[in-house]
Amino acid sequence: MNDPSAPRVSLFVTCLADLLRPSVAFASLRLLERAGCIVHVPQAQTCCGQPAYNSGEYEAAVEVAKHTIEIFQDAEYVVVPSGSCAGMLCEHYPALLEGQWRERARELAAKTWELTSFLSEMVRLDRLPRATRPLPAITYHDSCAGLREMNVREQPRELLQRLRGVQVAEMEQTEVCCGFGGTFCAKMPAISAKMADDKLRNACDSGATMLTGGDLGCLLHLAGRARRLGVDLEFRHVAELLDGDLDTPSIGEAE
Amino acid sequence: MNPADAATHPFTDAAATALADPAGVAQRDMLARVTPQLRQRAVDEFGEFEALRQHLKRVRQHTLDNLDHYLPRFELEATHNGTRVHYAETARDLNGIVLDICREHGVRRVAKGKSMVTEETELTASLEREGLQVVETDLGEYIVQLAGEKPAHIVGPARHKSIAQIRELFLKAHKLGERKLESAEDLVAEARRIMREHFLQAEIGIIGANALIAENGYSMLVTNEGNGDLCASLPKVLIVCTTLDRLLPRATDAAALQRLLVRSATGQAQTCYTSFYAGPRREVDADGPLETHLVLLDNRRSDILGSDYRDMLQCIRCGACLNHCPIFAAAGGHAYGSVYPGPMGSVLAPLLESLEAHAELPNACTGCGRCEEVCPAAIPLPGLLRDLRHDESLQGIAPARWRRGLRLHAWLLRQPALYQWLTARAISLLNLLGRRRGSFRRLPFAGGWTGERDFPAPQRGTFMQQYRAELRKRERERARDRERADEQ
Numbered sequence: 051m052n053d054p055s056a057p058r059v060s061l062f063v064t065c066l067a068d069l070l071r072p073s074v075a076f077a078s079l080r081l082l083e084r085a086g087c088i089v090h091v092p093q094a095q096t097c098c099g100q101p102a103y104n105s106g107e108y109e110a111a112v113e114v115a116k117h118t119i120e121i122f123q124d125a126e127y128v129v130v131p132s133g134s135c136a137g138m139l140c141e142h143y144p145a146l147l148e149g150q151w152r153e154r155a156r157e158l159a160a161k162t163w164e165l166t167s168f169l170s171e172m173v174r175l176d177r178l179p180r181a182t183r184p185l186p187a188i189t190y191h192d193s194c195a196g197l198r199e200m201n202v203r204e205q206p207r208e209l210l211q212r213l214r215g216v217q218v219a220e221m222e223q224t225e226v227c228c229g230f231g232g233t234f235c236a237k238m239p240a241i242s243a244k245m246a247d248d249k250l251r252n253a254c255d256s257g258a259t260m261l262t263g264g265d266l267g268c269l270l271h272l273a274g275r276a277r278r279l280g281v282d283l284e285f286r287h288v289a290e291l292l293d294g295d296l297d298t299p300s301i302g303e304a305e
Numbered sequence: 306m307n308p309a310d311a312a313t314h315p316f317t318d319a320a321a322t323a324l325a326d327p328a329g330v331a332q333r334d335m336l337a338r339v340t341p342q343l344r345q346r347a348v349d350e351f352g353e354f355e356a357l358r359q360h361l362k363r364v365r366q367h368t369l370d371n372l373d374h375y376l377p378r379f380e381l382e383a384t385h386n387g388t389r390v391h392y393a394e395t396a397r398d399l400n401g402i403v404l405d406i407c408r409e410h411g412v413r414r415v416a417k418g419k420s421m422v423t424e425e426t427e428l429t430a431s432l433e434r435e436g437l438q439v440v441e442t443d444l445g446e447y448i449v450q451l452a453g454e455k456p457a458h459i460v461g462p463a464r465h466k467s468i469a470q471i472r473e474l475f476l477k478a479h480k481l482g483e484r485k486l487e488s489a490e491d492l493v494a495e496a497r498r499i500m501r502e503h504f505l506q507a508e509i510g511i512i513g514a515n516a517l518i519a520e521n522g523y524s525m526l527v528t529n530e531g532n533g534d535l536c537a538s539l540p541k542v543l544i545v546c547t548t549l550d551r552l553l554p555r556a557t558d559a560a561a562l563q564r565l566l567v568r569s570a571t572g573q574a575q576t577c578y579t580s581f582y583a584g585p586r587r588e589v590d591a592d593g594p595l596e597t598h599l600v601l602l603d604n605r606r607s608d609i610l611g612s613d614y615r616d617m618l619q620c621i622r623c624g625a626c627l628n629h630c631p632i633f634a635a636a637g638g639h640a641y642g643s644v645y646p647g648p649m650g651s652v653l654a655p656l657l658e659s660l661e662a663h664a665e666l667p668n669a670c671t672g673c674g675r676c677e678e679v680c681p682a683a684i685p686l687p688g689l690l691r692d693l694r695h696d697e698s699l700q701g702i703a704p705a706r707w708r709r710g711l712r713l714h715a716w717l718l719r720q721p722a723l724y725q726w727l728t729a730r731a732i733s734l735l736n737l738l739g740r741r742r743g744s745f746r747r748l749p750f751a752g753g754w755t756g757e758r759d760f761p762a763p764q765r766g767t768f769m770q771q772y773r774a775e776l777r778k779r780e781r782e783r784a785r786d787r788e789r790a791d792e793q
Contacts, residue, residue, distance in 0.1 A: 072768035106694025110715035231671025236753025274758035303742035
């Protein structure tokens with residue numbers, strides 16, 4: 051445990067995992083520790099500020115960004131179980147901030163990783179305990195920010211294949227947005243729902259009975275839409291699948 | 306309630322209507338599947354797309370930075386070739402200049418090629434009001450003209466129309482007696498026959514331009530139907546309507562642009578026709594117009610040039626961002642209420658007209674980034690749309706309720722103790738109410754979410770709450786171990 055060469059990781063829990071699905075953060079924590087990291091969870095962290103930023107409230111987002119930068123300034127690595135929050139830290143903080151703060155934002159960006167990228171590229175994760183039950187046929191939802199800002203595509207598939215023996219059943223149009231888009235889904239609900247329906251249809255057509263992905267925002271939106279329509283799909287974050295915890299009720303499922 | 310809260314929603318209302326038409330949805334879904342595949346294949350076969358894209362971006366940036374050099378140079382060369390160059394500050398000015406030229410020649414019949422600039426100025430309607438007969442000669446534009454509509458797409462104006470709908474329009478408009486028009490080929494053949502007459506009778510041709518070349522004063526036009534060339538060479542007078550952001554230094558730059566444009570627009574390696582227009586017929590020429598004019602429209606483009614939205618002037622009007630935008634596919638082009646729809650239109654319409662009039666458009670974006678990824682001019686479209694949302698906030702156009710809520714949320718995020726205390730309580734309550742069903746059908750203050758989808762219930766306790774409890778437990782265990790060790 052006290053190996054001085056062990057990577058010291060600060061976990062950025064993300065607000066959605068903190069509030070709605072702590073099991074994602076606990077799974078991330080266990081995976082990182084199993085990969086030999088010393089994991090620290092800074093207590094003053096809250097949210098990366100995307101709601102304000104994406105709504106054009108730049109002045110408010112700047113203050114949130116500075117708060118986050120200060121919290122993680124001493125971290126060796128910052129790992130985030132979300133492509134879009136990682137993208138916010140890596141791509142958008144440096145663009146949003148100026149002067150001295152931009153430099154600090156760049157320093158944070160340089161050490162920030164999306165969870166599956168970190169697990170597959172930075173550390174050795176060879177064996178995991180057995181999953182609590184066998185995994186069903188799984189399809190993977192590529193979230194847009196993960197895909198296009200953080201270059202996450204192969205990493206989660208490789209981990210699922212290597213550590214859980216699961217070959218992802220690919221769906222059509224996997225590079226097309228699911229319609230979540232943060233506040234977009236509440237501003238333009240009918241268009242957002244149409245996009246979710248397309249995604250759910252493609253997911254079902256893949257033959258999978260479970261949809262996983264690296265971003266809780268998309269998963270909550272898709273699970274919520276599936277519940278509303280009565281679509282029979284199970285939704286779980288990829289960290290939970292890798293961790294093997296399939297006993298926790300899936301997203302939107304009764305306890 | 307703030308007045309902005311009660312604002313109308315022309316975009317979402319029109320999108321809802323479009324979504325209620327299953328045939329239209331199926332047509333748009335099909336195009337949204339197929340057009341990206343065509344582009345991808347063409348880009349892959351080309352192989353050097355990214356390098357050329359970055360090269361041309363630099364060339365165009367350089368051109369825009371040095372307009373004071375390239376614009377006079379273009380005018381000089383074009384004038385030398387015998388073309389008269391006109392400057393139109395507003396849409397009305399462009400229409401006026403064109404009308405004056407028509408009147409000067411006592412013209413009644415105009416053959417018009419496809420041009421988004423003249424869509425922007427509503428030139429056809431303006432000429433028709435003056436008693437001129439204007440025929441759109443691009444097949445898509447012609448169909449839209451017959452239907453009394455505006456283009457739904459900047460490259461494929463009639464892509465929203467089915468073959469059956471086009472057949473109806475033709476049977477009604479063309480008095481040609483009994484015929485079946487069963488296939489698309491039949492429809493094209495009929496359009497060709499009708500169009501031929503118009504070309505031969507027209508006294509003035511009006512076309513657009515895809516590029517203006519400073520070093521030789523030429524304009525470049527790409528088409529698949531050849532109608533642009535017939536508009537440009539059969540009538541006695543040619544008028545090219547375009548804008549200053551089409552300007553490029555050299556002919557080779559125009560060739561580079563053409564390679565990016567065509568692959569991005571239709572997935573072809575080449576359009577059927579790529580034409581360069583130099584000026585009026587010379588003595589040695591067998592045909593061509595006797596007189597050529599070129600009208601350069603500004604319509605706020607010089608304002609954009611001096612603003613933070615300058616990158617938008619790099620747009621080459623290929624329509625790739627439309628083809629790759631799932632919101633465009635859902636809503637359809639007409640919902641945007643502007644001749645420029647989709648991501649590029651959602652940036653341009655507020656800049657060319659007003660942010661207030663198009664307040665919804667910058668919000669019609671999930672930030673998915675697909676448009677930016679495929680844009681041959683590498684325009685950061687999602688970023689520009691976000692910047693427009695920032696402008697909406699600064700100008701008080703965004704609903705005050707949203708702004709207040711987001712600012713309060715952002716403030717709360719910087720008070721971790723208070724934030725965690727409040728969220729822990731709220732989450733406990735939600736878990737208690739929602740755990741048995743697993744999700745909520747309705748939630749107060751979350752109508753935007755629960756209108757179309759359930760809200761998944763949270764787990765028991767926030768992460769921070771659970772994690773702290775675990776840390777405390779570990780701490781207690783360690784203390785107990787220490788006490789035991791001391792006792793021994």
